[in-house]
Amino acid sequence: MEIDIKKLPVDIGVVYEGERIRGPDTFVELGGPKVEFKAELTQVVDEKDVVDGKITVIGKDIPQFTCGEKVPFGILLEVYGEKIEKDLEGVIERRVHDFLNYVQGFMHLNQRYDIWCRVSNEAKEKGLTFEDIGKALIWLFKEELPFIEKMQITFMTDEEKVKEHRETALGLYEKRDARIRGMKDEEVEEFYGCSLCQGFAPNHLCIISPQRISLCGSISWLDARAAAKVDPDGPNFAVPHGEVLDEKNGEYAGVNEAVKEYTTGANERIYMYSMFDYPHTSCGCFEAIAFYIPEVDGIGIVDRNFQEEAVNGLKFSSMATQSGGGEQMEGFLGMGIEWMHSPKFFSADGGWDRIVWMPSHLKNRMSDAIPKEIIDKIPSEDDTSSLNELKDFLKEKNHPITQRWKSVVTDELKEKVTEYIQEKNGEIYPDQASADLGLSEDELMNVIDVLQKDGTLG
Amino acid sequence: MGKVIAISGKGGVGKTLISTLLVRWLTENNIKNILAIDADPDSNLAESLDTEYDKSIGDIREELSCKSLPPGVERKKYLEGKIFEITVETDKFDLLVMGRPEGPGCYCAVNHMLRSIIDSTTKAYEYTIVDTEAGLEHLSRRTTENVDVMLIVTDTSRKGFKTAARIKGLLQEMNIKANKIFLVLNRIKEEDKEIIKEEAKLTGLDVAMEIFEDPLVRKYDLEGIPLIKLPRDSETYKAIENAMESAEWM
Numbered sequence: 001m002e003i004d005i006k007k008l009p010v011d012i013g014v015v016y017e018g019e020r021i022r023g024p025d026t027f028v029e030l031g032g033p034k035v036e037f038k039a040e041l042t043q044v045v046d047e048k049d050v051v052d053g054k055i056t057v058i059g060k061d062i063p064q065f066t067c068g069e070k071v072p073f074g075i076l077l078e079v080y081g082e083k084i085e086k087d088l089e090g091v092i093e094r095r096v097h098d099f100l101n102y103v104q105g106f107m108h109l110n111q112r113y114d115i116w117c118r119v120s121n122e123a124k125e126k127g128l129t130f131e132d133i134g135k136a137l138i139w140l141f142k143e144e145l146p147f148i149e150k151m152q153i154t155f156m157t158d159e160e161k162v163k164e165h166r167e168t169a170l171g172l173y174e175k176r177d178a179r180i181r182g183m184k185d186e187e188v189e190e191f192y193g194c195s196l197c198q199g200f201a202p203n204h205l206c207i208i209s210p211q212r213i214s215l216c217g218s219i220s221w222l223d224a225r226a227a228a229k230v231d232p233d234g235p236n237f238a239v240p241h242g243e244v245l246d247e248k249n250g251e252y253a254g255v256n257e258a259v260k261e262y263t264t265g266a267n268e269r270i271y272m273y274s275m276f277d278y279p280h281t282s283c284g285c286f287e288a289i290a291f292y293i294p295e296v297d298g299i300g301i302v303d304r305n306f307q308e309e310a311v312n313g314l315k316f317s318s319m320a321t322q323s324g325g326g327e328q329m330e331g332f333l334g335m336g337i338e339w340m341h342s343p344k345f346f347s348a349d350g351g352w353d354r355i356v357w358m359p360s361h362l363k364n365r366m367s368d369a370i371p372k373e374i375i376d377k378i379p380s381e382d383d384t385s386s387l388n389e390l391k392d393f394l395k396e397k398n399h400p401i402t403q404r405w406k407s408v409v410t411d412e413l414k415e416k417v418t419e420y421i422q423e424k425n426g427e428i429y430p431d432q433a434s435a436d437l438g439l440s441e442d443e444l445m446n447v448i449d450v451l452q453k454d455g456t457l458g
Numbered sequence: 459m460g461k462v463i464a465i466s467g468k469g470g471v472g473k474t475l476i477s478t479l480l481v482r483w484l485t486e487n488n489i490k491n492i493l494a495i496d497a498d499p500d501s502n503l504a505e506s507l508d509t510e511y512d513k514s515i516g517d518i519r520e521e522l523s524c525k526s527l528p529p530g531v532e533r534k535k536y537l538e539g540k541i542f543e544i545t546v547e548t549d550k551f552d553l554l555v556m557g558r559p560e561g562p563g564c565y566c567a568v569n570h571m572l573r574s575i576i577d578s579t580t581k582a583y584e585y586t587i588v589d590t591e592a593g594l595e596h597l598s599r600r601t602t603e604n605v606d607v608m609l610i611v612t613d614t615s616r617k618g619f620k621t622a623a624r625i626k627g628l629l630q631e632m633n634i635k636a637n638k639i640f641l642v643l644n645r646i647k648e649e650d651k652e653i654i655k656e657e658a659k660l661t662g663l664d665v666a667m668e669i670f671e672d673p674l675v676r677k678y679d680l681e682g683i684p685l686i687k688l689p690r691d692s693e694t695y696k697a698i699e700n701a702m703e704s705a706e707w708m
């Protein structure tokens with residue numbers, strides 16, 4: 001199909017990209033915040049289901065509106081190409097925004113079910129129709145994405161039709177999101193770096209992967225990728241992750257190289273999924289901070305909005321000052337809250353089984369991220385206010401962390417306790433014994449537990 | 459296309475008056491695409507322009523930064539739409555209010571996106587007038603680093619001149635590129651005219667406008683009448699008109 005864009009009533013070109021159509025210059029508003037139903041959707045379809053170049057309009061076309069109207073709006077792009085897979089739908093859809101803005105007198109904002117378009121009075125005067133816009137779109141898509149072989153477009157302004165279209169679209173966006181959420185670090189070639197916080201944390205570099213959102217929570221892997229593309233000299237750049245050096249901890253050769261380069265050697269290696277040994281650095285503007293609690297061998301998390309002291313007696317602000325600045329600090333890790341949704345969330349350290357404290361409002365907010373079996377076993381400020389209470393709570397609820405306590409009973413310890421019991425002819429008093437042995441009562445009971453289980457003690 | 463004029467100066471010297479009348483002058487000279495940005499949390503450009511706003515960027519910053527978006531939705535595009543949504547559109551100009559600066563949270567990423575959005579937004583307007591505070595924080599961190607003309611307003615007080623000189627230094631420090639920098643003298647009294655000229659010389663800046671003390675402006679201020687409504691033949695508006703008509707920098 002041949003399209004001659006020179007024959008269209010308005011000009012098409014990148015120069016119009018930033019064009020702003022102000023309210024008073026607007027002929028009709030399509031979608032936007034004042035209109036309930038609107039959506040744009042791209043679908044990859046079979047070859048037989050698409051007539052290349054076909055443009056359909058359901059409802060009124062531009063010339064039929066009266067000036068100042070705000071109307072429902074739907075766009076459906078159906079594409080076919082031998083090399084196009086479903087995964088590309090999002091990528092293609094993202095370009096609708098760019099290309100529609102190339103049309104003189106047409107403005108496009110937002111994405112998905114939020115789209116907001118305006119047609120200028122001037123464009124209307126020139127006789128612009130959806131057919132013209134469709135032609136321009138198809139032409140632009142094929143110019144820029146040559147893997148598209150066939151494309152047809154449907155524009156909708158009929159309320160019922162748009163409503164229906166929006167319903168379908170909502171379901172498909174969700175599927176698409178689920179696919180992105182399921183994307184694994186191992187499946188991509190490139191992670192992204194962000195050096196924006198180096199202004200105040202010179203040794204800090206965020207490494208953003210599909211399964212690890214940025215510390216500030218504002219930049220996902222897709223955001224970073226988009227930013228790196230439009231502004232190659234900006235703060236976001238690709239980091240080819242290279243060889244996997246340590247799968248469990250998430251150590252990648254390419255990441256180490258980038259960290260070394262961007263921190264001028266101050267840091268040399270990082271683990272993506274752990275807070276121990278070589279943790280990711282923290283800039284100071286993370287949404288939440290995770291802190292190691294040695295007394296229970298677990299990890300607590302406190303977010304910026306929690307003003308009181310966390311269970312370790314420290315406030316978010318003082319932990320943030322201590323651990324921020326771009327130093328590698330074992331036992332402290334700044335993080336984006338969304339990371340909790342990721343299967344790689346502290347995966348090297350035991351994941352959710354290792355989390356032993358969170359403020360209640362954060363627990364509520366993230367309740368869909370926390371495994372059901374454990375959510376009630378993680379105490380908040382409502383349950384505990386000291387480390388002692390914390391320990392009791394965890395024991396009482398049988399939090400998985402208690403398994404770890406047992407496993408840290410060393411042979412040496414067992415021997416020591418067995419000897420002591422023999423010395424006392426089996427008659428021991430917990431308080432006396434723990435004092436003699438230099439253990440807490442809990443620790444002593446733990447050892448005895450283990451000894452009973454393995455049959456050393458009857 | 460896309461000229462950005464920033465107006466700065468010590469609080470209370472009449473920045474908002476100058477910003478307002480510049481907007482007014484542009485609208486009266488047939489400029490259709492004008493954006494006014496209120497980047498001074500302590501001023502009230504909206505009121506002075508006789509319009510109202512619903513939300514400032516400060517009001518929605520938290521949401522912009524923290525809202526969890528579905529993974530397939532780009533944050534920057536989302537931001538762009540939100541900013542468009544809170545931009546006030548009047549018949550003659552648009553207005554964007556920056557509002558209060560951020561709280562303790564982290565907004566590096568959002569501020570960075572904001573700046574790039576506002577930077578490209580200003581390119582879409584013929585003129586952007588930015589009313590900005592003396593510290594220039596808002597301007598450099600969240601608005602734009604590129605201004606074509608910086609007008610530094612001062613009244614005849616020592617402090618006003620001192621601040622003016624400091625702003626000149628700040629521009630460099632904060633890496634703001636201003637093609638041209640001028641001084642605007644406001645509230646001059648006839649008898650002080652000569653001394654003020656001497657003071658102005660000391661700042662090393664050329665004077666773009668000289669505005670004499672105007673009881674009418676005082677009256678408007680006192681009674682809370684929007685300054686944009688100053689009569690055409692008021693001394694102050696005439697002074698601005700004169701200065702603008704002969705301004706080579708426009």
Ligand code: SF4
Nearest residue numbers: 194197206214216567
């Ligand atoms: S915290 Fe956010 S802004 Fe700062 S470096 Fe990381 S991604 Fe960039």
